[in-house]
Amino acid sequence: MAELQLANPDPVFIQEVKRLGGDTLKNCYQCATCSAVCKLSPETNPFPRREMLLAGWGQTETLIKEPNLWLCYQCNDCTTYCPRGARPGDVLAAVRVFAYKHFSFPSFMGKAVASPSALPLLLLVPTILLLGCMFLFAPQTADGSFQFLESNVVDFNLFLPHSSIDALFVFGGVMIFLFAGIGMGRFWKGLRQPGQDYTLGFVSALILTIKEIISHSKFRECEASHSRAIGHQLLIYGFVGAFVTTLMVFALHFIPEYLHLWFRIESLHPFIEMPVEFPNPVKILGGLSGMAIIIGCGLLIARYWGTEDESSSYSDNIFLYMMFFTSLTGMLSWFIRVADMAMAAYVMYFLHLVCVFYILWYMPYSKFAHMVFRTLALVHARMIGRIQ
Structure with missing residues (x-):
């Protein structure tokens, strides 16, 4: 049986992602249309559905270390087909900006x-x-x-x-x-x-x-x-x-x-x-x-x-x-x-x-x-x- 992990959302991260351009984050209801239509998404580890889930739950430490963030070119093909207007490309772009700030020195x-x-x-x-x-x-x-x-x-x-x-x-x-x-x-x-x-x-x-x-x-x-x-x-x-x-x-x-x-x-x-x-x-x-x-x-x-x-x-x-x-x-x-x-x-x-x-x-x-x-x-x- 898989080990259960406690999700400890980071509300500051969620608000910051919204401020940085990912204000449609909470529109996502995990239908995975974005991952299905994205031509750049790897077959064995597709994005951006998982990244949208992590962002929505404020899983900062996991998300900013995820390579898939950087495989997205914000072309917004996913946005074209998203039934909820969640704009996954913009959300991932906002998370990338957050990553610059997180890893930068001095912070x-x-x-x-x-x-x-x-x-x-x-x-x-x-x-x-x-x-x-x-x-x-x-x-x-x-x-x-x-x-x-x-x-x-x-x-x-x-x-x-x-x-x-x-x-x-x-x-x-x-x-x-x-x-x-x-x-x-x-x-x-x-x-x-x-x-x-x-x-x-x-x-x-x-x-x-x-x-x-x-x-x-x-x-x-x-x-x-x-x-x-x-x-x-x-x-x-x-x-x-x-x-x-x-x-x-x-x-x-x-x-x-x-x-x-x-x-x-x-x-x-x-x-x-x-x-x-x-x-x-x-x-x-x-x-x-x-x-x-x-x-x-x-x-x-x-x-x-x-x-x-x-x-x-x-x-x-x-x-x-x-x-x-x-x-x-x-x-x-x-x-x-x-x-x-x-x-x-x-x-x-x-x-x-x-x-x-x-x-x-x-x-x-x-x-x-x-x-x-x-x-x-x-x-x-x-x-x-x-x-x-």
Whole structure:
């Protein structure tokens, strides 16, 4: 006879899931239509019926460690056929947001980034630090005024010296990746349950997962939201391209420059000069990546605006808007600088950096964490043979 277990519901979890976009949770009466129609649901361990049951009963610890949460792409095929309008895809999306907060380190940051009321403070942090960089490090004239106010050319290095911005990037990046690593370690530990049989190694599962992410093959199996895959794919490709562009600028300019200055290596000089101008391949990659992010975010935002049946949480919205504005302000900074409109260029560049640091510094606590958590969950699901 199976051992009876006492269900100890977590009412705080239930209310939080509702607040995060899963407000239709209690509409579910466990007919299992969702599991029957979902093309992504594994035959031997189908979802989302079980996950809806666990969420409805507030079984927090069991649910947030469930890999099936991350096999759902919120395509809402299940919602199309649900006789009760329970929207299982939206409920699972809300639980995933809860998971970011649960596993994040430090935990208060996860709560802050998921709260609309904390947004002004979160934006204020990079704003103050950037203003501090300007007042402390921007070159001044003999009479004490800033050189960028009197320069005949638009020079972002006079406004916010690259060395100070690089220091913020490096220091902030190291701290954030450390915090993200702690959160990912917690999540991975939760996925690995006692008694699991592993049929595939980590590296092999990771390679298959990366191939799936690049092709969006599972995403395209969905029917109700098939078009969403295009915007999603453009956003991912654009971000990867922008990240590679940043690495190339560091590798080709800043690292050689700092090595030359710090270690007096006379033969080592930057391979490209700042600002990088068109048609340099690095500039082309950056421009194409920025446009991909703008178009991808625009398609996803327009879909949420134009479809009554499409649901999104604050975490979804703020991530899309911040990615959109990061790329838009970056592109406008370039165009306005080329047009030689000094003050407008400096203001736009400042706004761009505020958005960039928001995306970077709050990455482990935002929708950005979704990418890492889903990747780990898909790897684990392949390792235990739940998906191929």
